[in-house]
Amino acid sequence: MRAGAEAYILAAMQPVDKFKADLEGAARRAAGKGEASEAEALRSLFFRSFPRVGDEAKAALFASFLERHRASADSGRAWLSGLGSILMMDYDGTPFSQADWEDIRESIVLEEENLDIELLEYVLSLVLDHGAL
Numbered sequence: 001m002r003a004g005a006e007a008y009i010l011a012a013m014q015p016v017d018k019f020k021a022d023l024e025g026a027a028r029r030a031a032g033k034g035e036a037s038e039a040e041a042l043r044s045l046f047f048r049s050f051p052r053v054g055d056e057a058k059a060a061l062f063a064s065f066l067e068r069h070r071a072s073a074d075s076g077r078a079w080l081s082g083l084g085s086i087l088m089m090d091y092d093g094t095p096f097s098q099a100d101w102e103d104i105r106e107s108i109v110l111e112e113e114n115l116d117i118e119l120l121e122y123v124l125s126l127v128l129d130h131g132a133l
Helices: 003-012 015-030 035-049 055-071 073-087 098-109 117-129
Strands: none
Touching: 015 035, 015 073, 035 055, 035 073, 055 073, 055 098, 073 098, 073 117, 098 117
16 A cells, blocks of 8 residues: 555544554564563553553553453453543443453542543443443
8 A cells, every 4th residue: 555545544544443553553563573572562552542541540551451462462452452442432342341341440540530521431431331330
């Protein structure tokens, strides 16, 4: 694909789709450079992508991702992708377990006083809908 066409496609994407594409791109670029390199590339992307979420919450959520990623890189990235859709207030329906929803809740409430109220309400309503509140 030509660079101009690729740039047009990326510009037309919804933010959650761009995050998912960036996530896959970061993982692809870091492939073969070792697990630590991939983890750092994904951490950097994750922290840059969600400026409305405090560092403490992002660190807790990323630690949860790393546990899943160690077990399975593909399912770990799918989990992080789904989490990204929640943080962008465009939940994509990723099937999270009850423990996942509880983990998301616990991580988000770490920053509840500093978090954008609209985002906090969105996340907590999803947590409530999934029986983890």
